[in-house]
Amino acid sequence: MRWLLLTSLLALSGCTLFLASSVTPCDAAADCRSGQDCRAGFCEGAGGGDEGEGGEGEGEGEGEGEGEGEGEGEGEGGEGEGEGEGEGEGEGEPPFQGCGDVPNPEWADPDFAFRIPLSFCDAQAQNVEVDELPVLVRLGGNDVDFDDFREAGRDIRFIDQRGATPVVLAHEREVFRNDANDANDVALLWVKVPLMNPSTERDHVWMYYGADGATDTSFGSGTFSVYDAAWHFDDPDNDFQLVEAKRGIASLVAANALDTAPTLIERGLNLSGANAFAVIDDEATLAAPNPFDLQTAAGSLSLVLGPASNGELSNGMAVFYSDGANPKSFGFDQVSLHLTVVNTTENPDGAIGVSMPTNPPRLGPGTPQFVAAAGGVLNRSTFNHVLVSWTATNVQLFVNGNLVAQANIDIVPFTPAFIDLGTSQELANVLRGSIDEMRAANVPRSAAFVRAEAKSTLGQLVNVGVVEAR
Numbered sequence: 001m002r003w004l005l006l007t008s009l010l011a012l013s014g015c016t017l018f019l020a021s022s023v024t025p026c027d028a029a030a031d032c033r034s035g036q037d038c039r040a041g042f043c044e045g046a047g048g049g050d051e052g053e054g055g056e057g058e059g060e061g062e063g064e065g066e067g068e069g070e071g072e073g074e075g076e077g078g079e080g081e082g083e084g085e086g087e088g089e090g091e092g093e094p095p096f097q098g099c100g101d102v103p104n105p106e107w108a109d110p111d112f113a114f115r116i117p118l119s120f121c122d123a124q125a126q127n128v129e130v131d132e133l134p135v136l137v138r139l140g141g142n143d144v145d146f147d148d149f150r151e152a153g154r155d156i157r158f159i160d161q162r163g164a165t166p167v168v169l170a171h172e173r174e175v176f177r178n179d180a181n182d183a184n185d186v187a188l189l190w191v192k193v194p195l196m197n198p199s200t201e202r203d204h205v206w207m208y209y210g211a212d213g214a215t216d217t218s219f220g221s222g223t224f225s226v227y228d229a230a231w232h233f234d235d236p237d238n239d240f241q242l243v244e245a246k247r248g249i250a251s252l253v254a255a256n257a258l259d260t261a262p263t264l265i266e267r268g269l270n271l272s273g274a275n276a277f278a279v280i281d282d283e284a285t286l287a288a289p290n291p292f293d294l295q296t297a298a299g300s301l302s303l304v305l306g307p308a309s310n311g312e313l314s315n316g317m318a319v320f321y322s323d324g325a326n327p328k329s330f331g332f333d334q335v336s337l338h339l340t341v342v343n344t345t346e347n348p349d350g351a352i353g354v355s356m357p358t359n360p361p362r363l364g365p366g367t368p369q370f371v372a373a374a375g376g377v378l379n380r381s382t383f384n385h386v387l388v389s390w391t392a393t394n395v396q397l398f399v400n401g402n403l404v405a406q407a408n409i410d411i412v413p414f415t416p417a418f419i420d421l422g423t424s425q426e427l428a429n430v431l432r433g434s435i436d437e438m439r440a441a442n443v444p445r446s447a448a449f450v451r452a453e454a455k456s457t458l459g460q461l462v463n464v465g466v467v468e469a470r
């Protein structure tokens with residue numbers, strides 16, 4: 001009776017009971033072996049040397065449970081080694097192994113057949129929280145079986161289960177390609193993580209998929225809400241519309257010898273031809289319904305800068321904010337802001353500088369005067385994450401998440417009307433290289449945010465776990 005009642009109660013509670021085969025349930029001493037007594041529903045004693053001291057005693061061993069804790073383990077016996085139902089420190093069922101141990105939560109939605117954990121790992125980062133960052137998740141055929149997705153990835157959901165209630169996160173599906181050859185499968189997904197501290201190596205989210213009839217919830221406006229504008233520069237079929245990711249509308253107004261080519265993240269703007277450039281309109285085209293209206297009183301601008309398809313990253317202006325005056329600004333004056341790849345005497349290769357209006361003006365006789373510049377920080381043979389952040393009195397320049405130059409100086413704001421890419425005045429100061437993943441905002445960025453954005457963009461932040469099937 002006692003055994004049946006215990007089993008029934010455990011079944012009703014949803015618990016699973018694990019007993020070693022040598023443990024005998026009982027109602028009376030007559031149910032036990034010679035020398036054993038019936039205590040608390042189980043035979044205990046030294047009979048046959050089968051049990052150690054205390055069948056329900058404390059023992060050390062491998063137990064069932066989550067992480068290190070109390071579990072049913074192998075007890076160490078007195079007269080012979082016996083297996084008992086002990087409360088011991090057992091290794092238990094291991095939690096999800098991210099960069100650190102992460103709890104394995106209940107299934108958030110039974111309609112989804114699969115899930116995979118994604119943790120954010122950067123042990124060298126500052127111990128500072130970063131909020132609202134769109135994080136790049138790159139998946140290939142070795143990470144997941146792309147045949148398990150439904151409707152070309154439209155069933156993907158990112159869910160934050162770190163709190164008491166699961167929260168569905170905004171995401172954008174930039175690329176999803178299920179190829180006949182699994183080696184060519186790729187998904188490039190951006191998920192907005194509300195809060196994380198990569199230095200702890202414990203923050204994480206879950207990606208769920210495999211739900212029939214799931215609606216498509218991919219949208220750029222929610223995912224990139226922390227920016228005023230963002231561009232992927234994918235432009236399939238080379239239609240050269242330079243679609244702005246938040247609004248999903250074309251922003252290109254002028255171009256020359258423009259092309260797209262494979263870059264760090266799928267495809268990017270390829271400026272390899274003679275006098276290749278692009279001009280994005282901040283006002284006219286986007287005045288209706290929703291211009292992104294960039295300002296320069298304070299802000300930030302980031303991009304991935306690397307070699308063009310011909311392997312070249314030359315000197316020249318990479319990104320240029322212009323006031324739109326006629327004639328247009330050439331750059332080093334009081335109505336433009338720009339990032340420029342240069343050579344310096346101290347560092348003949350890999351230098352970059354930022355120039356913007358200041359008080360007093362930083363102008364030299366025929367020589368560009370940068371607000372902040374650093375040499376030897378760009379690798380011209382690969383892709384670099386570059387970000388400039390400024391307030392009314394300070395400018396900071398970062399490369400690959402590291403602060404490389406800064407200056408305390410009074411900024412003179414102006415209103416940009418155009419963003420020139422690869423040029424300053426359409427065929428002046430032309431850059432040969434590639435530009436990808438450009439984001440602009442009217443707010444400055446903290447060093448922690450910059451590092452997390454750089455690590456994410458360069459594919460150095462997210463640790464992809466192992467798929468679980470429901």
